[in-house]
Amino acid sequence: MTGNLPAETSSFIGRKDELDRLAGLLAESRLVTVTGPPGVGKTRLALRAAADCAEGYPDGAWFAELSPEQDANLLASVVARALGLREQSTRPYEQVLAEYLAGKRLLLVLDTCEHLVGACAALGDGLVDVAPGLRVLATSRVPLDVPSEKILEVAPFARPEPESDDLLGYDAVRLFVERATDRIPGWQAGDGALMAIGRLCRRLDGIPLGIELAAGHLHALSAEELADRLTDPFDLLTAGYRGGPARHRSFRTAVGWSHELCTPQERLLWARLSVFAGSFDERTAQAVCADDRLPDVGRVLAELVRKSIVVRTGDRHRLLDGIREYGREWLRELGEERVMRTAHLAHYRTMAARLDREWYGPDQLDWADWAEADLAEIRLALDYGISHGGTACLDLVSSCWIIWGALGQMREGRYFVERALAAGPREGSSYARALWVLGWITLFQGDMGLAERSSQQSLAEARRIGDVEAMGHALVRLGGVRLFSGAPHKVEELMHEARTHLTAAGAIDTIDDLVMDGGQAMAFIFLGDLTRAWGVLQHMHTKSRSRGEIWMRAFGDLFRSQLMLARDEVHGADRAGRESLAVKWRLNDVLGVAMGADHLATVTMALGDARSAAWMHGAAERLWLTFGLTAMGSDELAAPRVATAERARLVLGDEGYERAFEEGFAASLEEVRDRLS
Known part of the structure; x- marks a missing residue:
């Protein structure tokens, strides 16, 4: 069954009448809101109703938890992520969602809308207007108040009569x-x-x-x-x-x-845990909440779990919304709100700095999982840091460059980097670094003009203050701009200059060492110098394996696959391309997936399967649309795709090619992943 509805963790009690009425409302209306007081069980009811009717939706029943998100500007992004979309272009997410849902028969559960009620109303009403097969089931303490809405108000359970014998x-x-x-x-x-x-x-x-x-x-x-x-x-x-x-x-x-039934330490931890937007693990709770008054967070946390104050799922913990709100009121009464928000920001600033340092190593999958699980907290920390200005927000948003550029969050990265640059000081090393991070993000979005300007501004500021390391990183991004802007012959010189600066700064042992290798290899491929490209890739492969690194190694596998295909080693090219894609899917690296899918279509055509190649072109086109520009607007990057399409059309004819293309374009991400694995 397609979808992402969370499994029930305890028995579902009663509510038969409400479930029957909710099923009827969903059958007759395309937007239904379950309302009621806090703690009445709106989410449980909506999830049970969604599970009961999921078979009626061929494209699945999907759940978007909105309570951790406080920024209405990111609402559509959160919903898109819940649906498995990795759109990173500059197009509005509302447009992306509308296009994706237009031909789907799908149930979307928007959970906990009351703090974003205006944005939820606009999004839900807009989506059902353009997607005839969509049903939206919302939960909220108040109605969304849109014309198309039907409302089911959920009351508390009936109070037992004092004299009842049953x-x-x-x-x-x-x-x-x-x-x-x-x-x-x-x-x-x-x-x-x-x-x-x-x-x-x-x-x-x-x-x-x-x-x-x-x-x-x-x-x-x-x-x-x-x-x-x-x-x-x-x-x-x-x-x-x-x-x-x-x-x-x-x-x-x-x-x-x-x-009142909790101990003083349990009350204190309850209040402090309310600083988290979503879920957290015990180690994070200890780092943020512990002090001399509360040294052993783990023991007290276990007691709160036992008393059902804290919900535990696996190794993650969270407070339900009403309980979190109560805790926040006590946190304010204690006069600790600012202290805890500052501690929360400091923790995620430290963790992001570790991610930056340790990404060039064997723990990339662990860090990718951390970023996925803690994204709501990273957003919250960034919002707080940006609201207070200073270098802290620049440092945090820059240290997250791996999340933005390698783990499928480019759009959010651009949103936060641009806000941080506007809020923080416009000089110094932190400013220079944030600028090259913006250049990195916009390069892959295909916004070459902004990528060029941001990287040049970073380089100029780094030179002004004598920050040799920032100069090197800015030059790497400028090399990327040249690579995808029709000047691959300039890449070698820029990468050499960048490497010289990074070596002088003692910063050569970073992931940018492999980024420079990958950019240089692509430049040689574009220039037709396959021998030098192969030499760089072999060297790159050896370095990445020695460090246990997989992100850039997967890009290297993709480029090696391209060279194998050029040498007519088609089966080897197919294996290397699929190995690269497996890693990119796992990391949610949307750029790597799009590039890999396009290349695999070319390999498949070389294997003699024109129809599958056309299908993959359709799937790849859908992936490229998440960037806004097919092949990032690069003629060199697009050339194999264009040639493959011409060959496939000769075999299938225009009508046959277009039919297979449309099937691939309409395929779900799960179908694409299965077929390209």
């Missing part, structure tokens, strides 16, 4: 009992416990999250003791919130009561 007939009570037995195997609820659970559920107004939190305290208190603890004085927890809806006050009572 308490287990109430979903609220069954939820408590099931969560209790999940946490304490063998636990059983006798008559006294059931009566106490009924009292608890009434006092918590049937709010599922509050009930689950209550069950999380059973390891320390009995059901009767829990019910006795939750008495009228806890209404004080809603002080200052009397103006809000009653259902929200009830939620705050439920969460506040659980807060």
